[in-house]
Amino acid sequence: MSRLVIVSNRIADLNNEPVQQGGLAVALVDALRERGGVWFGWNGEIGDRKEEAHVEQHGSITQISLSLTKKDYSEYYLGYANGVLWPLFHYRLDLVRYRSSHFSGYNRVNRKFAAALMPHLKFDDIIWAQDYHLITFARSLRNLGCRQRIGFFLHIPFPPPDLLAASSNHAELVQALMAYDVIGMQTFLDVNNFKRYLTDHTDAEVLENGDVRIGRRTIKVERFPIGMDVEAFGEMSQRITDDVAVDIKRREVLGRKQIIGVDRLDYSKGLPSRVKAFGRMLAKYPEMEKAVTFLQIAPPTREAVDAYSDIRDEMEALTGSVNGKYSDFNWTPIRYIHRSVPRNKLAALFRASQAGFVTPLRDGMNLVAKEYVAAQNPEAPGVLVLSQFAGAAEEMQEALIVNPYDIDEMADKLYAALTMPLNERKERHRALLEKIKRFDAKAWLVGFLKILEGGVEPVPKLPKV
Ligand code: ADQ
Secondary structure (H helix, E strand, O other): OOOEEEEEEEOOOOOOOHHHHOHHHHHHHHHHHHHOEEEEEEEEEEOOOOOOOEEEEEOOEEEEEEEEOHHHHHHHHHHHHHHHHHHHHOOOHHHOOOOHHHHHHHHHHHHHHHHHHHHHOOOOOEEEEEOHHHOOHHHHHHHOOOOOEEEEEOOOOOOOHHHHHOOOOHHHHHHHHOOOOEEEEOOHHHHHHHHHHHHHHOOOEEOOOOOEEEOOEEEEEEEOOOOOOHHHHHHHHOOOOHHHHHHHHHHHHHOOEEEEEEOOOOHHHOHHHHHHHHHHHHHHOHHHOOOEEEEEEOOOOOOOOHHHHHHHHHHHHHHHHHHHHHOEOOEOOEEEEOOOOOHHHHHHHHHOOOEEEEOOOOEOOOHHHHHHHHHOOOOOOOEEEEEOOEHHHHOOOOOEEEOOOOHHHHHHHHHHHHOOOHHHHHHHHHHHHHHHHHOOHHHHHHHHHHHHOOOOOOOOOOOOO
């Protein structure tokens, strides 16, 4: 079996239990442990000393990492990856802050990564790059003579062609992407957007079997919906910590339900409209006063990018206004926690919540939606309220699907979730659970690697919705 080389912007923390780091890290670390391999990427350090890549052995996994200079961090990470690609790929042209020096920095760091990895490669390695930070990485490797098979998975959405074409350097970006052999995306919509761009803006030909022909090369472009380890998360959700147990007891005594939201504090996650919808529900359905609490966990992220500090202020003002209007001495309608929570506690909190409120304005997949379902007690499950613009909605149609731009609709569906009869809750949950099991972390990984290694079986296809 050939060696797997994972490349990502940040390396996984192999000293900590991967289960604490989330589904993706677990799946990838497991695969690396099984077959032996390399994890390559940035170690999270910023320093101007010129240093060689650092190599560490963790059992069968070789970890190779390097630091970024301040200039790299500012141009590649903050400037281009998170100041241009993230908003652009989440359909937010209004938030794109383009500077040509940032694009140069992005390409420079991709070349730097390629040059640092190249000496460590074996001739039959397969290489798998993760996400939008590494769009031009394969091109840089190819320029250094790399002939191995290289795959790419985009964890975030791929925008419609017109939107992409409104950005600078779109032609170069897509051309660089074509240096990969396999390109994986989360949804049918993303794959279609990409292929439409190719047809409308390039000489590439989309063949009948879905492959893409460019010059003499053929590239596979497929949907591989990412998933999580359903069983492990379900088990974790039943190991309730003492503080969560006390909280559940108290709510039982008061007959009070809980709605939960868990997201990085990112403008793509639709947090302000979620708070507005909760406030609207209290206004429209007065019987919900004191009968439900909304727990929103939203740790800070990328605070050095302007758009992120704006959303923090907005969230504080909105939660303050709902709480100011409705709070009583024994009820605070919104509990807003602005920090990270250990995964086992998160799982228990999902299980203890009667509704999961997941309303991104645009999201590649959204693993929180899947985690919420995995954590439910099948005999008394809560209800998932899910944005139609999360990649997860392509599969998870048995959730209550909402338009996150329609506050009234969200308020009504939230109310419907909290008042849904047990039978319907169980039916919806059963169907959702089956889907997330079918498209779990393992299926994602095995499906992608099979194609990357030259196999022919794509992941099972669901009917288009
Ligand atoms: P993210 O944008 O980070 O991922 P998501 O898929 O929801 O979004 O994953 C977030 C993960 O972080 C989940 O496992 C969640 O439990 C965890 N998390 C969030 N807030 C937390 C908190 N306060 N404490 C602890 N853990 C927390 C990107 C894309 C997604 C895509 C994933 C995977 O934007 O669309 O689903 O990659 O491909």
